[in-house]
Structure formats: structure tokens, C-alpha cells
Amino acid sequence: MRVCVLGAGVVGVTTAYLLTRAGHDVTVIEKAPGPAEGTSKANGAQLAYSYVEPFASPKTVKNLLNYFLGSDPGIKLGLTLKPSYWGWGLKFLNNCQSSKYQKNFDEHKSFAKLSRNTLSEIESEMPSGAIPRTGKGKLVIVEDKKSFHGLLASSRNSAEEAHVRPLNKAECIELAPTLGRNNRPIYGGVYCDTDEALDTQTYCSVLLSTNIRNRKPNLRFNEEFQSLILDQGRVSGIKTDNGTFEFDAVIACLGGDLNSVLRDYIKPLPIYPVQGYSVTLPATVDAPVCSITDLKHKFVIANLGEKIRIAGFMDTNLSPTRSEERAKELLETARRLWPGIADYNAEPNFWIGQRPMTPGGLPIIQESKTPGLYINAGHGSMGYTFAAGSAARIVELIGSV
Numbered sequence: 001m002r003v004c005v006l007g008a009g010v011v012g013v014t015t016a017y018l019l020t021r022a023g024h025d026v027t028v029i030e031k032a033p034g035p036a037e038g039t040s041k042a043n044g045a046q047l048a049y050s051y052v053e054p055f056a057s058p059k060t061v062k063n064l065l066n067y068f069l070g071s072d073p074g075i076k077l078g079l080t081l082k083p084s085y086w087g088w089g090l091k092f093l094n095n096c097q098s099s100k101y102q103k104n105f106d107e108h109k110s111f112a113k114l115s116r117n118t119l120s121e122i123e124s125e126m127p128s129g130a131i132p133r134t135g136k137g138k139l140v141i142v143e144d145k146k147s148f149h150g151l152l153a154s155s156r157n158s159a160e161e162a163h164v165r166p167l168n169k170a171e172c173i174e175l176a177p178t179l180g181r182n183n184r185p186i187y188g189g190v191y192c193d194t195d196e197a198l199d200t201q202t203y204c205s206v207l208l209s210t211n212i213r214n215r216k217p218n219l220r221f222n223e224e225f226q227s228l229i230l231d232q233g234r235v236s237g238i239k240t241d242n243g244t245f246e247f248d249a250v251i252a253c254l255g256g257d258l259n260s261v262l263r264d265y266i267k268p269l270p271i272y273p274v275q276g277y278s279v280t281l282p283a284t285v286d287a288p289v290c291s292i293t294d295l296k297h298k299f300v301i302a303n304l305g306e307k308i309r310i311a312g313f314m315d316t317n318l319s320p321t322r323s324e325e326r327a328k329e330l331l332e333t334a335r336r337l338w339p340g341i342a343d344y345n346a347e348p349n350f351w352i353g354q355r356p357m358t359p360g361g362l363p364i365i366q367e368s369k370t371p372g373l374y375i376n377a378g379h380g381s382m383g384y385t386f387a388a389g390s391a392a393r394i395v396e397l398i399g400s401v
């Protein structure tokens with residue numbers, strides 16, 4: 001089949017890879033000059049299968065007032081009159097109910113398993129080390145006993161359960177010695193030795209340059225999708241700013257742009273932008289090799305080789321000026337809590353990204369009401385980790401040649 005993948009973020013690139021592997025003739029259309037220039041660009045860089053708890057939970061409801069009042073340092077929920085926000089918010093609250101949360105969490109865990117297995121399969125056909133890793137292992141730290149027990153419970157039945165082990169404070173400091181250099185409270189953490197980190201742009205470049213069973217997807221950057229061409233209601237091609245082209249199927253991997261780009265073809269899907277930030281700095285010799293999740297302060301740290309990426313916070317509806325301040329707050333929080341892991345005096349490379357969040361946290365992967373148009377979007381905080389599983393689901397829907 002001639003398949004068009006719209007969008008070359010981590011989701012589009014991985015989808016294009018697996019569809020090519022399944023024998024389809026794949027073309028990727030991306031408006032940016034290269035892959036991973038949208039939300040995928042400077043994210044937390046973590047392939048983290050061991051800890052995939054959805055944000056919509058009973059715990060989140062208890063803290064909502066703090067998030068709205070701005071008293072939680074990691075989450076600031078600004079208000080807006082936009083109906084899409086309120087519609088999404090009601091669905092989000094519905095997903096916070098205990099039974100829904102548990103169901104979503106179980107699905108997150110099976111999605112993580114599928115993703116982990118699919119990426120392993122992809123790599124088994126490549127020369128060893130073709131997709132390099134700069135960070136190995138992941139440590140999630142917490143400051144109190146209650147959070148520690150919550151964390152242990154969350155890791156149960158995870159994709160990597162066999163590799164997850166609880167650590168006391170001294171063991172956390174052994175893995176990340178700078179933790180012992182300030183007197184912040186640490187209760188303990190969990191460590192998973194199979195989680196990994198790698199810059200998403202490197203990941204995408206490797207996938208796009210690999211020969212996949214002697215084929216490669218056709219890449220068209222700097223080209224913007226404009227509309228579908230339909231034949232008796234079925235997709236028969238697309239129109240871009242470069243012309244019209246025939247395709248048998250179109251897979252929309254448009255992240256947070258999905259609803260606006262496809263407004264003429266689909267009913268708006270519940271995907272809301274939840275803003276996050278990152279700052280990338282030169283690494284020091286004290287940089288931890290493993291990734292870190294600092295659960296209370298809601299940010300992650302990833303080792304990217306010569307650089308360290310600090311990414312996190314979850315905000316909605318902030319002004320551009322407040323957003324810039326928040327990126328700086330992330331840097332200052334990391335400087336205070338994680339001294340010495342990065343050269344904090346170097347010029348910081350700030351980035352602001354929008355997580356395309358669904359209310360329950362799982363991506364939307366389906367054929368739309370327009371035959372031949374498929375959706376693979378709404379990956380929220382987990383798009384890099386879940387990209388391989390999502391691509392596998394699309395191949396299941398479309399079939400192999």
C-alpha cells in the first residue's frame with residue numbers, strides 16, 4: 001500500500017519505520033526542516049518503561065486546588081475560558097476516579113510492555129548498538145515514606161518489574177553522589193537497570209537512515225500537509241504546499257496539531273497541550289549515568305553524553321512571559337537540588353514544549369470515520385516511550401503486505 005505518514009516527531013518516525021518494515025511504500029510529510037522539531041525536540045529523552053503512572057488519578061484530584069492556586073512548584077494550572085479546556089477537564093476528572101485510574105494504569109503498563117518488546121524487535125534487525133544509549137538505568141527518588149510505598153506499588157506489574165529494586169537513601173546517593181552534597185530530604189527510591197536515555201533527534205535520525213529490509217521511507221521535509229483528497233468518501237491522496245499526491249492510506253501523527261490540521265475531517269479529539277520545559281547544559285564528571293525522576297519536584301534528568309537534559313513541570317494556559325519564567329524556575333530548582341551534575345554557569349539551552357495529553361493519558365490510535373485516514377496521536381508525557389507500541393498498533397490496523 002502507498003502510505004503517507006503526516007508528521008516526523010518520534011511517533012511519526014517510528015510509525016514510518018514499522019510500516020516500511022511491514023512492506024508498505026511509505027512517505028513521510030513534515031513541515032519542519034527535519035525530524036523531531038515539535039514536542040519531540042528537547043524532551044526528557046527517557047525510554048522509561050518501569051514507571052508509567054497516569055497523571056489522572058485520585059491523588060491528583062486531592063492536589064488540584066494547589067495546582068490552580070499556584071502553590072505546587074511543579075504544576076501550575078492557569079485558567080482559560082476556552083471550551084476545549086473545560087471539555088477536556090471534565091473528561092480528565094472522570095478519569096481520576098479510582099476504577100478508571102486503575103484501568104488506565106494497567107493499560108499504560110501493557111502499552112509499555114508492547115513498546116519495549118517492539119523496540120527490541122526493531123533493534124534485533126539492526127547492527128548491534130545502532131541505536132546508541134547515553135543514559136543507562138533510571139532512579140526515581142522520593143522524599144518521604146508514604147511516597148516511597150506509593151512508588152513501590154506503582155512499579156508492581158510494570159513492564160520491567162523484574163528489574164526494579166527498592167533503594168534506601170544511602171543506595172540512592174551511591175548511584176547519584178551529588179544527592180549527598182546538600183541537605184535536602186531523601187527517603188529512598190526505586191531503580192530500574194533496563195530503562196534508558198537517548199536524545200530523541202538522534203533516535204529519529206538513526207531510524208530514518210536505516211535500511212529496513214532493503215527499503216527506506218521516502219522523506220519530505222519542509223512540506224506542509226493542507227488537505228485530503230477523497231474518492232467516494234475514501235482517502236485517495238493528499239494536497240500539500242508542493243502539489244497533490246496519491247496515497248491509499250494516511251496516518252496522522254501530528255501530536256498537538258492534530259485537531260487544527262484535520263478540522264475538516266474529524267470531530268475534535270480530547271487532546272490538550274500541557275506545557276513542559278527543558279534546559280540542556282554541559283555535563284560534568286559528577287553527572288549521573290542513570291536517568292533520574294525527582295518525583296516531588298516533577299522533573300527528570302537525562303544523561304545525553306556530553307550534555308545533561310533537565311526536563312519537566314506541567315502547566316496549562318500560562319502567558320508567554322510566565323512560561324519563560326517557568327523555564328528559568330526549572331533551571332534554578334535543578335541547580336538547588338542537584339548541584340554539580342551540570343555546568344550551571346554555561347549558557348543554558350532552554351526549550352518549551354506542549355505535551356499532547358488525552359484525559360486518561362493513553363494515545364488515540366484508530367481509523368477515523370473517513371476510511372483510509374488513521375490517527376496516532378495524544379501521547380502526552382510518554383510519547384517517546386510509547387512510540388514503538390503505537391506504531392505496532394497502527395501496523396495491526398493496516399496490516400502487512
Ligand SMILES: Cc1cc2nc3c(=O)[nH]c(=O)nc-3n(C[C@H](O)[C@H](O)[C@H](O)COP(=O)(O)OP(=O)(O)OC[C@H]3O[C@@H](n4cnc5c(N)ncnc54)[C@H](O)[C@@H]3O)c2cc1C
Pocket residue numbers: 006007008009010011012029030031032036037038039040041042043044045046047048223224225226253254255256257261275276277278300311312352353354355356376377378379380381382383384385386
Ligand atoms: C518537557 C517534556 C518532557 C518530556 N519527556 C519525555 C520523556 O522523557 N519520555 C517520553 O516518553 N516522553 C516525554 N515527553 C512526551 C513526548 O515528548 C511527546 O509525547 C512526543 O514528543 C509526542 O510526539 P509526536 O510525534 O506525537 O508529536 P510531535 O513531536 O509534536 O510531532 C508532530 C509533528 O507534526 C508536524 N506537523 C504539524 N502540522 C503539520 C502539517 N500540516 N504538515 C506536516 N507536518 C505537520 C510537526 O511539525 C511535528 O513535527 C515529554 C514532553 C515534554 C513537553
